[in-house]
Amino acid sequence: MFRPLELFIGTRYIRAKRRNHFISFISVVSMLGLIIGITALITVISVMNGFDTELRSRILGMVSQATITGVADSMPNWQRALAIAERNPHVKGAAPYVEREAFLRGNSASQGAIVRGILPDQEPKVADIGSKMIAGKLSALTEGSWGIVLGRDLALQLGVNLGDKVVVYAPVISVTPIGAVPRLRRFTVVGIFEAGMQEYDSGLAIVNMHDAEKLYQMSGPSGIRLKLDDLFAANRVASDLGKQLGDAYLARGWMQQHANFFKAIAMEKMVMFIILSLIVAVAAFNLVSSLVMLVTDKQSDIAILRTLGSTPRSIMGVFMIQGMLIGLMGIVIGVVCGVALAINLPSIVDWIQNITGYVFLPESVYYINNVPSKLRWTDVGWITGMAFVFSLLATIYPAWRASRTQPAEALRYE
Numbered sequence: 001m002f003r004p005l006e007l008f009i010g011t012r013y014i015r016a017k018r019r020n021h022f023i024s025f026i027s028v029v030s031m032l033g034l035i036i037g038i039t040a041l042i043t044v045i046s047v048m049n050g051f052d053t054e055l056r057s058r059i060l061g062m063v064s065q066a067t068i069t070g071v072a073d074s075m076p077n078w079q080r081a082l083a084i085a086e087r088n089p090h091v092k093g094a095a096p097y098v099e100r101e102a103f104l105r106g107n108s109a110s111q112g113a114i115v116r117g118i119l120p121d122q123e124p125k126v127a128d129i130g131s132k133m134i135a136g137k138l139s140a141l142t143e144g145s146w147g148i149v150l151g152r153d154l155a156l157q158l159g160v161n162l163g164d165k166v167v168v169y170a171p172v173i174s175v176t177p178i179g180a181v182p183r184l185r186r187f188t189v190v191g192i193f194e195a196g197m198q199e200y201d202s203g204l205a206i207v208n209m210h211d212a213e214k215l216y217q218m219s220g221p222s223g224i225r226l227k228l229d230d231l232f233a234a235n236r237v238a239s240d241l242g243k244q245l246g247d248a249y250l251a252r253g254w255m256q257q258h259a260n261f262f263k264a265i266a267m268e269k270m271v272m273f274i275i276l277s278l279i280v281a282v283a284a285f286n287l288v289s290s291l292v293m294l295v296t297d298k299q300s301d302i303a304i305l306r307t308l309g310s311t312p313r314s315i316m317g318v319f320m321i322q323g324m325l326i327g328l329m330g331i332v333i334g335v336v337c338g339v340a341l342a343i344n345l346p347s348i349v350d351w352i353q354n355i356t357g358y359v360f361l362p363e364s365v366y367y368i369n370n371v372p373s374k375l376r377w378t379d380v381g382w383i384t385g386m387a388f389v390f391s392l393l394a395t396i397y398p399a400w401r402a403s404r405t406q407p408a409e410a411l412r413y414e
Contacts, residue, residue, distance in 0.1 A: 026290035027326055033283025034330030035337060038387055041276040042338030043345060045379050048269040050372030055197075056231075056262070064126050064225030066234045066253045068241060073100075074220040076248060082224055084244055090228050090237045093125025096221035098212040103169040104205060106158025113154055113205045115168065117212025117221070126225040129193055129206070136162055136191025141208040147190035153202035155192050164189050168205070170215050185215050277386060283330070284390035287323050291398030295319060295405075303405065312403035319399040320392075327391025335384055345373040 068081055075081065078096055085094045098117030103110065120141045124130055130138045134152065141147050148166055150158070160166055170183045187207065195201055209221060228237055234253030242251040255262065305315060341348070349371040353359055360371060 026286070026293065030283060030286035030290055031326055031330040031333075033286055034280065034327065034387060034391070035334040037276065037280035037283045038331060038334030038383060039338040039341060041273070041280060041383050042335065042375075042380060043341045043373075044272050044276060045269065045383070046342035046373045046375045047345065047371065048265070048272060049374040049376055049379070052262070052265050052269070053374050054372045055265070064254065065228045065231060066226040066238050066241075066251065067223050068226070068245065068249055068251045069223035071248060071250070073216075073222065074218045075223055076220070078220050078224060081245055081249060085224060085226055085241060088237060088241060090230060090233055091226050092229050093227040094224055095119060095122035095126045096209060096224050098209050098216065098218060098222045100212070100216050100222070101171060102205070103171075104154070104158060105167040105169070106155075106160040107164060108159030109157055111154060111157050111202075113203050115170075115205050115207060115212060115215075117207050117209035119209050126227045129195070132193045132195050133191055134194050136189075138191060138206075140190035141206065141211075143208050143210045145190075145208070146185060146187050146211055147208065148187035149191035149193060149206040150189060151201040151204050152192055152194040153198065154205065155189065157202065160189050162189055162192070166205075168207075168215065172216055183215060183217070185211075280383075280387050281390050284327060284387065285394045287326060287391060287394040288398060290326075291319060291323050291395060292401065294322070295398050295402040315405070316399040316403040319402045320395045323395030323398065324391060327388065327394070331384060331387045331391070334387070335380060338383075339375060339380065342373050342375045346371055 068075075068085060070076055070078075075096075082094055082096065085091050096119065098115075100115055102113060102115040104113050118141070120139050123138065133149075136149065138149060141149060148168070150160070150166070155161065158166060166187050166189060168185050168187055170185075172183045191206075193201075193206075195204075207215075212218070213220070226237075228234055231254070235255055236253075238251040238253040238256070242249065245251065305318075349360060
């Protein structure tokens with residue numbers, strides 16, 4: 001611990017007017033470097049958090065948090081599997097579904113898509129697609145009505161709207177007097193949804209589960225979708241259910257199904273953290289040059305203090321305190337600026353877009369059409385601690401050099 005004398009002298013050097021203005025300039029530059037580096041690091045990490053949260057919410061709004069499927073196309077004894085899943089304390093909702101590929105033909109074009117069969121009264125238990133409807137209602141998918149709900153981009157590509165007909169070709173062969181032909185059925189468009197993700201808006205069609213079973217000649221659903229009380233317990237819950245259900249079933253969590261996607265985001269966040277940490281490190285180690293010049297400038301002061309009885313350890317403490325105070329001022333200002341910028345970044349970006357007319361994230365290209373930002377105080381704590389450690393390390397060599405000053409040598413030419 002530093003003693004009162006070292007604290008007093010160190011803080012006095014901070015307040016004192018420097019004879020060498022270049023040293024003051026270097027100190028200010030070091031502080032500004034810390035401020036800019038910490039501000040940039042907090043802002044970028046918050047934006048990465050925002051993208052991760054936004055994409056995760058959009059993906060999980062359309063897919064299940066966990067699924068149970070059978071080994072074959074249809075799921076044997078799915079009612080038993082549903083009952084076992086609902087008994088799990090972490091499962092908040094469960095619903096059967098059918099999911100197969102199909103070829104859709106509309107008024108002006110044809111398009112391949114995934115056809116998902118659901119039970120409209122059970123679907124809200126596992127997904128919030130009902131809240132993403134921009135036309136029609138999900139409840140219109142009644143059994144035998146042969147209705148279909150399309151993603152917005154898929155409906156535009158097919159050139160259809162509410163009430164129009166869409167022909168669905170299933171990859172199932174039917175034998176007729178004229179030969180083998182694929183099964184097809186004419187559906188009526190009863191709804192259009194917009195999930196905000198190109199993958200679903202342009203490639204997903206939803207029908208009633210029983211209609212899907214008839215179209216694909218299936219004896220039961222493809223699987224069961226689950227909603228959990230804890231997103232990050234999905235893999236553990238899936239493993240537990242897999243053991244209870246046996247080898248005839250496969251249980252998977254959302255992190256397994258989209259593992260590569262979220263691992264890529266986590267990797268990008270880590271790489272950005274490392275790169276921007278180097279900026280903070282460079283700014284912190286600029287303190288070395290300013291403190292070395294300060295030590296040279298204060299040779300006579302150091303010699304007088306040594307003559308009056310100060311120990312090398314005490315001299316070292318004086319200059320470490322001074323360097324740490326400069327670093328702390330930069331860190332505090334940088335954290336305040338970074339937190340303020342991270343919190344207000346979406347509104348700042350919107351303001352810039354309104355002024356310039358330039359859209360940073362075009363909706364036609366990206367999943368997200370705004371710049372999200374989510375500040376996490378744990379990240380702020382890690383960044384603050386890292387910057388403080390860099391500043392502390394930067395003070396060691398100049399302070400050690402000051403402690404090695406010999407009074408006789410320093411005062412020889414005074």
